[in-house]
Amino acid sequence: MIPEIGLLFLVLAFTISSFYVLGNSFSFYRNINFIISPKIVYLFFFSVLLSFICLEISFLTDDFSVLYVANNSNENLPDYYKFAALWGGHEGSMLLYLLFLSLWTLIFYLKSQSGFGIFFLFVIFSLFSGFVIFTSNPFERLLPFSPEGGLDLNPLLQDFAFTIHPPTLYLGYTALTLPFAIAMARCVDPSYKNWASDLKNWSVISWSFLTLGIALGSWWAYYELGWGGWWFWDPVENSSLIPWLIATALIHSAIATSKRNIFSKWTVLLSLGAILSSYIGLFLVRSGIVTSVHTFALDPERGLILLFIILFVLIFSLIIYSSSKLTDLSYTYASILSREFFFLINNVFLIILAVAILFGTIYPIIYEIFSGGKDISVGKPYFDSVTVPIAFFLAFFQGFGILSNWSSRTTEPKTMYAYFAILILLTVSLSALFLNNISVSITVTNLMISGILAGLIYYAFLQIKNSRKVNLSMGFSHFGIAVMILGIGLVSSLESQKELIAFKEKPFELENYKITYLGEEKNVAQNFSSDEVSFRVENLNQEFNLIAEKRYYPVSKSIMTEAAIHPSIKEDLYISIGDQVEEGWVVKAQLKPFVRLIWLGALIMAFGGFLSLFRFKSL
Structure with missing residues (x-):
């Protein structure tokens, strides 16, 4: 009975969101103001929450008449793993995805003044809740026979990090829907004045959760998989890194839009790119077209439906974008030392890096399609050779960018000269550590470390000295990046092993x-x-x-x-x-x-992201 109740609650949430989308579409066509009651929004969220609780009860009570429970749990499994087993497979993890999506919708409704933003959030929820109900029902019964004891949770997932890694990552994925909804709302509502500031704040929330989620996944792989690595360039690892890179670009672009009224169109496109890249990750994990310890074994039909959802969101969004009247200030760069210029450079290299990783991730799929089923592997050599040079230029210009000012203020050249001098000094000093093992990769790594550390640490101390929350948060975030890159460079250069x-x-x-x-x-x-x-x-x-x-x-x-x-x-x-x-x-x-510096840096980055939100009374 409880599984049926859970399904009814999920159907209720789908019905509420679908009727809101249809009603709002009709009222927009008729120029009628369609307002949703707060009670309906609360009912919507609690319907999803109760559906989630019903599935948890099925796990905790060993109800193996539910197919999903029978496939992902066992009567001897400890209770805390039974609780976490809900998101150990496709159907349950999609229900968790819907829960977080409904949670963000409720929070956005309470904090935001944009009715159009709520509309676009309900559009996304309707698509994915429909996908779950009609193709991935987690409450499907296994009757009249059910296996005794259950088939057990994947042993790889019977670990503490698994209880927090997927939820943290999913909080980040679903939060990407918020800047997308704000961007689309601005496209249809020119009166939405503070959209860029709101978009930046929600992007920081998503970015912070993604940072924590990716770091937790790296930590889990390090100690659980037994090979001692912290990043394998696995397709699913890459599919979480790509949205993070685009979200990083989005934050910087949104800052420029809110401060200088520039990059408006680019900011909207980045918000679309961020959410679509997260959906591509869902597709890779759930379509069965890539092999990974993270993927779920699924039939291709459900993968095709996910692909249809991605294409629908893309086309739907581009139609709205093309009909919008977004305008920027007429702007020319007064100086290549301006912050606007370095924000542009930052965005260019971040997107190039994301595209390079995406290409390496999906190339085996494309090759298999056009070669008649032949396999090809794209691994660490490709990703290292492509990403390291791009990351070097990104880090190099980042060091200059964080020391620059907006074009309305003068950036003192001596500040840049001092940074460049420190850059050269640290490069030579760090390279001296490796005189017995000089290589191109080590030299590039040292230069990356030197450049970003020189600028970021100097900048972080300046912001902490100023004691302004916004600068303090930026200082922590950039300092965290420096610590993480330092850890990556040192462990890659100095690690040793014996078998x-x-x-x-x-x-x-x-x-x-x-x-x-x-x-x-x-x-x-x-x-x-x-x-x-x-x-x-x-x-x-x-x-x-x-x-x-x-x-x-x-x-x-x-x-x-x-x-x-x-x-x-x-x-x-x-x-x-x-x-x-x-x-x-x-x-x-x-x-x-120094491998722990990688995860320490990620924690500092996320802390800086969350810290920036406390300076705003509302989001």
Whole structure:
């Protein structure tokens, strides 16, 4: 009975949004003012919330008569994983997507003065709720027979980070709908005066959640997948990075629009590009056309429907955009040292970077279509060779941009000269660290680090000194980028590893660490058994033990590796195990200097983004 109630609530929300869209379209055609009651908006949100709760109840009560629950849970699964299992598959994660979309719609309704913005939010909700109800019903019954015990949640997802990574990322994805709705509202309503400022604020919210979500995903992959990397250029990883890059460009463009009344048309197009790039990510994850640990196995028909939704939003938006009367101030750049110029350069390189990543992500799909089914792989060599030079120029100009002023104020050339001098000095200094291992990639990485650190750290301290919230938030965000890039550069240049067969009480060395395999123990947990392999680690004056695991999940018949990690800001010692060989284990030990700076930088960036919102009484 509870699943049926959940479906009814979801249908109710779909009905409310659809009737609002139809009614508003008719009233707009007839020049009638169509106003939605606050009670209806609250009913809309709580309908989705109650639908979500009904599915959660089905998981927590082990109702395996529900097909989705039977496929993604198990009676022996711990309760906190049963709760998170709701978004472990396609249907439930789409319901979570709808919940967050309805939440943002409610918040936007309470904060915004734009009725047209609400209209466009309901258009998007109607499309995706219809998709869920008619093609991806999470409440479908498995009757008259249901499997005993359930088929279990994917072991990869039985981890703490999984409980927070997808919701955080989905909060960012769905929040991208808000700047899109504001941009479309401005296209049809020229009287919407503060649209660029509102759009920027909502974009910052989305960007901050995306930053956290991507960082959590990187952290999860680092310690859970057992290979020791923090970014693999996986198609689904890329599909989250692309909206983040476009959202970054959108924020800067919207700032220029609100401050200088320029880039209006470009800001609208970026808001459309941001939301469409997030939908492309949904399509890649749910169509089954790419292989990834993140994807859901689906039939191509549902992928085609998602593709239709993407095309509909694109065409619908371009029609509205083409009929709008957006105007900018007549503007010429008084100086290449102006902030407007550097914002333009920032946008150009961010979009080039996003397009380069998108091309590398979808090229295997295009190749397979036109080559008669042949496979091709685009991996790390392509992405590194293409993205590093673009990121270098982006970082280089970013350092100048954050020290510049608007064209109405003079940027002192001596400030730029000082930055350039620091840039050269740091480049030479950092390059000296790698005299024994000079390469083009290291040189470029050092230059990127030097350039962005010189400008960003200097700028951050200036803003903190000024104690203005807007500048403080910008200082934190840019400083976070500097910290993250520093971590990326250092771990990429200095990491080391050793792979071997470790035998009991026979130590091996990695840099300054002496590692000894001590033995293993059998352990039985609630839903898996494991071999716990112990190591003693000695380094200078400290000694500690680490435990790596090989886990066996009986229901799904899966084997997972849990790495042993000794973390610190300076470096991580990372030990993972492979197969058991004779009296020993295949062991891979890695040293990851300053890898934690990557996630620390992301946290600082997101903190800066959220901090900027507190200076506004309303969004």
